[in-house]
Amino acid sequence: MVERSAFRYPQGMAGKPPSELLDAAAPVAGDNLFGLSRQQLTSVMLGFSQPVYRAGQLLDAMYRQRVASLDEITVLPRALREQMAKSGWRISPPKISAAFRSSDGTERYLVACPDGPDGQTVETVWMPGGDGGEIGDGSADSDSTGSAYEADGEFGDGSTAADEPAKKAASARPAQRATICVSSQIGCAVNCQFCLTAQLGLQRNLTAGEIAGQVIAVLERHSVVVGRDRINLVFMGMGEPFLNYEPFMAAVRLLVEEAGLPESRMTVSTSGIVPGILRFAQEPVRPHLAISMNAPNDRLREEIMPVTRKWKIDDVLRAAAALRLRPREYVTFEYVLLGGVNDRQEEAEELARLARRSGLPVKVNLIAWNPGPGIAYASPQPGNVEAFQRRLIERGVPAFIRRPRGRDIYAACGQLKRTLE
Ligand code: SF4
Structure with missing residues (x-):
């Protein structure tokens, strides 16, 4: 009692x-x-x-x-x-069990998940430096203040130095900027045809601790000083966050309320899970919303993203309209350009019309498809990505090209499949 x-x-x-x-x-x-x-x-x-x-x-x-x-x-x-x-109480945060560093500074981690019986790992990516405003929240990311990232020495041993001298050194160096890409499930059931993660199928949902803990492990690895370093979070790693809704939102609350990371620097991407979007629209604390659109009409989208059979583009947009957007907040359309499939000028025109028809303040992130083994798509021809962007901008739709990050270590968009190389 x-x-x-x-x-x-x-x-x-x-x-x-x-x-x-x-x-x-x-x-x-x-x-x-x-x-x-x-x-x-x-x-x-x-x-x-x-x-x-x-x-x-x-x-x-x-x-x-x-x-x-x-x-x-x-x-x-x-x-x-x-x-x-x-009584059996313990603190077991997820730990980085393997790390891979790209020539562009991007780091991909396999993070051991402590809450399952399976000893499985999930993937998290650290992308240092500014992102040029293209990650999609339309607010704080496009600013140019803050210093460039400085690599902090030796890499690859999985250590998480927590000692005081390291923390002092961290606060003495210039502020770092980075984006952390976070996973919400092990594998994914959505089956987007261009995505390597889809090949794993859904293995299991992550717990709130396993989602938030990926971020905490990476912050610790890089001795991030919250409140000074500019860290963006994108929930765009393995899995569909809105098919693991409760743990995902519980993790967001832990990261905002307990770790002190601002929600204005967080973006969640969904393949278009309408009930999830409607729920999300009611959340008092929430990241920005990105919709993984990838096609300007249902016919083409069904080919690339079978989830469209269940929820049509218009259903998704109607659900997104329920969001009470903050001043200067955008809804992002993520658009992976697949060579010869969805990257022509006519698709750019149609996408611009779709953005206008939605009635939402839309910005578009263009991502040239990252090749992966066993997936029969091609990267867009050189010049097509820029031409696509130009057409959107001419039609009044803000559009950004996301630089492919960490392609050589399978850390880029749609490449997360726990590759051990
Ligand atoms: S793109 Fe995202 S939602 Fe689609 S299969 Fe891959 S991880 Fe799942």
């Missing part, structure tokens, strides 16, 4: 009886604390007759200080840590 005197309400829960807090899907037996919400951690702490602020201390340690074990949280009394460990 929780003593009243020990009880303090967590944020947003004032007035609720403690019993209600304890009911809220709280894990009862020992488990991984990493990935639990503030409310769930509060329940755990109440279970140990601890004041509610202990949940805040745990969150601060896991997401700001980025500790990797209960033992490191010295702000918690030793006796409590021992008691928790005895």
Whole structure:
């Protein structure tokens, strides 16, 4: 029984009886604390007759200080840590198990997922430097302030230096800019015909901790100082985030509310899962929305993206119209150009008409298709990507060309398949 005197309400829960807090899907037996919400951690702490602020201390340690074990949280009394460990509670964030570095500075990681029985890995990508405003949120990315990325030395050992001298050195060097591409599932069921991840099929959904933890592992690897370094997050790695909706949004909340990363620098891409978009439109805290469009009409889109049989382009756009957009916020159309398939001037014209018809403030990200083994598409001819972009701009649609990043290490868009080379 929780003593009243020990009880303090967590944020947003004032007035609720403690019993209600304890009911809220709280894990009862020992488990991984990493990935639990503030409310769930509060329940755990109440279970140990601890004041509610202990949940805040745990969150601060896991997401700001980025500790990797209960033992490191010295702000918690030793006796409590021992008691928790005895009950089976642990902190097991995802860890980088392999890393590959591209000649362009991009790094692709295999991240070990701690919450499944399978020991599987998922892929996360670090793309240093500014992105030229092309990632799609239409707000903070196109600014040109901040210093260029500086590589921070030796690479490839999977270490996650957390020592104080390293942190001091990090805050002494110029601010870094980078984009982290995050996965939401292992594999994917959507079966876009141009995508290597699709070949894996869906293996399993990631938990909130496994999604947020990819980001925390990469921030730690690069000694990122949150609030000073300019980090964009794109939920565009393996998987369809809106088919793993709850854990994906729980991860977003952890990253915004506990790690301190601004939602204005986050973008989620969907293949067009209408119920997910409608739900997303109601979220008080949410990233920007990108739609993986890839064709200007249903006929062509069905060929490339079979999901179009279920949700037509107009259904997707109607759902996106439910978003309450912030000032200067765009909805992005991601458009992978496949040579001879969807990269002609007539498709550019039709896409411009579609963007206007949508009634949404649309910007288009153009991505030249990245070749992958076993996929029978061709990259667009040199010059076609620029011509496509020019036509969109002439028709009044903002369009950006995304530089292919990390092609040589299979880190580029649509190439994530846990390749071990
Ligand atoms: S492009 Fe995205 S949604 Fe489509 S199969 Fe690949 S990972 Fe899944």
